[in-house]
Amino acid sequence: MNTDRYVSPLSERYASPQMQYIFSQDMKFRTWRKLWIALAETEKELGLSQNGKPVITDEQIEELKSHADDINYEVARAREKEVRHDVMSHVYAYGQQCPKAAGIIHLGATSCYVGDNTDIIVMTEALKLVKKKLVNVLARLSGFADKYKAQPTLAFTHFQPAQPTTVGKRAALWMQEFYLDLEDLDYVLGGMKLLGSKGTTGTQASFLELFDGDQETIDKIDPMIAAKMGFRECVPVSGQTYSRKTDTRVANVLAGIAASAHKMSNDIRLLQHLKEVEEPFEKSQIGSSAMAYKRNPMRSERIASLARYVMIDALNPAITSAAQWFERTLDDSANKRLSIPEGFLAVDGILDLCLNVVDGLVVYPKVIEKRLMSELPFMATENIMMDAVKMGGNRQELHERIRELSMEAGRNVKVEGKENNLLELIAEDKAFPMTLEDLQKTMDPARYVGRSKEQVEAFLHNVINPVLEENKELLGMTAEINV
Numbered sequence: 001m002n003t004d005r006y007v008s009p010l011s012e013r014y015a016s017p018q019m020q021y022i023f024s025q026d027m028k029f030r031t032w033r034k035l036w037i038a039l040a041e042t043e044k045e046l047g048l049s050q051n052g053k054p055v056i057t058d059e060q061i062e063e064l065k066s067h068a069d070d071i072n073y074e075v076a077r078a079r080e081k082e083v084r085h086d087v088m089s090h091v092y093a094y095g096q097q098c099p100k101a102a103g104i105i106h107l108g109a110t111s112c113y114v115g116d117n118t119d120i121i122v123m124t125e126a127l128k129l130v131k132k133k134l135v136n137v138l139a140r141l142s143g144f145a146d147k148y149k150a151q152p153t154l155a156f157t158h159f160q161p162a163q164p165t166t167v168g169k170r171a172a173l174w175m176q177e178f179y180l181d182l183e184d185l186d187y188v189l190g191g192m193k194l195l196g197s198k199g200t201t202g203t204q205a206s207f208l209e210l211f212d213g214d215q216e217t218i219d220k221i222d223p224m225i226a227a228k229m230g231f232r233e234c235v236p237v238s239g240q241t242y243s244r245k246t247d248t249r250v251a252n253v254l255a256g257i258a259a260s261a262h263k264m265s266n267d268i269r270l271l272q273h274l275k276e277v278e279e280p281f282e283k284s285q286i287g288s289s290a291m292a293y294k295r296n297p298m299r300s301e302r303i304a305s306l307a308r309y310v311m312i313d314a315l316n317p318a319i320t321s322a323a324q325w326f327e328r329t330l331d332d333s334a335n336k337r338l339s340i341p342e343g344f345l346a347v348d349g350i351l352d353l354c355l356n357v358v359d360g361l362v363v364y365p366k367v368i369e370k371r372l373m374s375e376l377p378f379m380a381t382e383n384i385m386m387d388a389v390k391m392g393g394n395r396q397e398l399h400e401r402i403r404e405l406s407m408e409a410g411r412n413v414k415v416e417g418k419e420n421n422l423l424e425l426i427a428e429d430k431a432f433p434m435t436l437e438d439l440q441k442t443m444d445p446a447r448y449v450g451r452s453k454e455q456v457e458a459f460l461h462n463v464i465n466p467v468l469e470e471n472k473e474l475l476g477m478t479a480e481i482n483v
């Protein structure tokens with residue numbers, strides 16, 4: 001651990017090793033070399049020649065491949081101190097290892113060939129990891145929702161008691177948010193395109209020179225590079241860089257996931273305050289340095305905290321995209337180095353926390369039932385009124401009496417601190433031809449949750465299960481929480 005310099009909490013505390021590697025220098029420079037190999041192979045396969053002789057040989061390509069992964073970082077660093085250019089430093093270092101191929105590395109390309117294509121490749125790999133974790137969060141929530149689909153609980157609108165729902169139905173609401181995020185992620189992931197090799201202003205002028213103006217051959221360069229790098233295609237037109245709007249679309253997906261996680265974590269925090277639901281709390285975990293009895297929802301709080309960072313971070317790529325001048329400016333570079341990796345690292349940490357929280361979420365049915373039963377007489381008044389009308393009562397008159405009795409019962413609870421005695425008040429009122437026993441029979445919570453259970457079953461069957469089946473090779477993740 002470095003104690004004498006700043007270390008990003010995203011690396012030290014929150015993001016997984018897998019996501020950190022995707023944005024590592026090693027991943028970056030290995031990808032550069034793969035791109036240089038792909039370019040050389042493409043140029044050779046398209047018959048690049050000079051005076052009838054091939055410019056690139058099989059021997060040169062094999063030499064490049066033999067050193068694709070053993071990067072001589074010390075040579076590159078020393079060279080960069082001299083020339084102050086990272087791409088040319090690595091071209092030089094690669095050439096030191098591959099003397100026969102040194103003269104054809106980066107042929108016809110500009111720095112963005114390796115820089116921008118690598119950014120797209122890295123973001124694509126990062127989106128795949130985010131998708132894997134998002135699918136697993138949906139799977140965990142699916143099991144939770146199914147288990148508690150029929151468990152009645154008090155619903156809240158404006159955080160005021162409202163018509164009952166079920167614990168599982170509430171989890172289905174969380175799932176719906178994440179499902180929408182998955183749709184967005186799949187759309188953006190499916191549309192990721194490489195920059196290709198288009199030259200300094202996107203005109204491919206260098207290839208026009210290399211291939212003696214052969215338009216048909218030049219048209220094949222980008223599709224061949226894309227195929228070699230595992231992509232369907234490259235962008236059809238560009239300046240020197242790919243459109244920074246791509247970064248905006250990616251960041252918006254991350255912000256959407258963060259918003260969904262924030263909403264779920266807030267609900268869990270409120271429910272833990274009510275002692276109805278509780279996030280995992282380990283045997284030796286300390287909730288407060290002063291109040292030893294406390295069990296704070298610190299993981300859900302951390303989700304909310306990181307989520308706010310990601311939602312705000314989405315503004316960075318949007319502003320960068322808007323501020324690009326003509327075919328390129330370099331005011332994107334420093335911002336991209338921060339906003340994109342850190343957005344991904346934060347979402348990675350968020351999804352690990354979501355997996356951990358949902359996997360160990362504790363439900364307290366007795367507490368839930370007690371709170372629900374304290375409010376249920378108010379919820380049952382419409383049913384009671386309808387039953388009384390069927391027994392000969394006047395709907396309007398009964399409505400007014402129930403309103404008055406409800407206010408009296410509410411006053412008893414709020415002002416007097418007494419139990420809710422609405423049923424007793426109704427039983428004593430001559431307008432209602434019902435005994436207390438008759439009224440208590442109406443207090444089955446399952447009568448007031450509507451189609452919650454059926455909605456959960458339909459949602460899981462029609463929407464979530466097909467997604468889980470389609471992505472079954474991604475399932476089975478567990479999340480390690482560092483702190």
